[in-house]
Amino acid sequence: MTAQFPEPSPRPVPTEALRASHNDREAVVEQLRDAAAEGRIDFDELDARLERALTAKTHGELALLTADLPPTHSSSAAAESLSPLVLKGGISGASRGPGRWEVPGHVVxxxxxxxxxxxxxxVECRLAEVVVEAYGETSGVTVVIPDGWGVDTGGIDPGFGGLTDRTTPDRLPGTPLIRLTGSGGIGGVVVRHPSKRERRKLGTS
Known part of the structure; x- marks a missing residue:
């Protein structure tokens, strides 16, 4: 009998429906154990959540297990202790991503x-929020965040170039908040989710 697989969907797959990796499950297991050690959950609940974490198939299933827990102190403190990441477009431009990179609590x-x-x-970011200080200047700044992440644009001055926010408001529990500050300048600041072409590269469309 030939195994039947679902037909590829022409529509983007939500972040919560993406398949979880071994590393994703291990990260949640570590967070649950830390929570139990801190007295946030009892050991019976820990056992139940660990069993669900180890058999979770998707990011959404894992997110439900840690939705009522803060980020682990070890991971968040390590990220917050990193020096701010400073990117300068200069003449040739600058970028960080879309590969994996270590996210500090402050990016300029x-x-x-x-x-x-x-x-x-x-990226795999355990911080509750990341401050992105963006200055559009002449050619602008583009910030791309995964589906399910949140963004707060209240701290940015649009300037002449303006602020373009193409994100959706449906932030998932346990995901980071990108707090935008700075100014649009002439080039403007854009914050958005991945485009169709970028989704194809990510394997989510």
Whole structure:
């Protein structure tokens, strides 16, 4: 008998429906054990959640297990202790991502003449929020965040170039908040989810 697989969907797959990896499950197991050690959950509940974590198939199933827990102190403290990441567009432009990179609690992006691209789609970030200080200057700053992440644009001055927010408001429990500050300058600041072409590269469409 030939195994039947679902037909590929032409529509983007929500982040919560993406398949979880071994590393994803192990990260949640570590967070649950830390929570039990801190007295946030009892050991009976820990056992129940660990069993569900180890058999979870999707990001959404894992997110439900830690939705009522803060990020682990070890991971968040380590990230917050990192020096701010400073990107300067200069003449040729600058970018970080879409590969995996270590996310600090504070990122500063100066668009310059070449522009800056900041892509969070492949990172594993345990911080509750990341401050992105964006200055569009001449050629602008583009920030790309995964589906399910949240963004707060209240701290940014649109300037002449303006602020373009193409994100959706449906933030998932346990995901980071990108807090945008700075100014649009002439080039403007754009924050969005991945495009169709980027989703194809990510394997989510």
């Amino acid at each position: 992006a100066h668009g310059g003449v070449g522009g800056v691209s900041l892509d969070f789609t492949r």
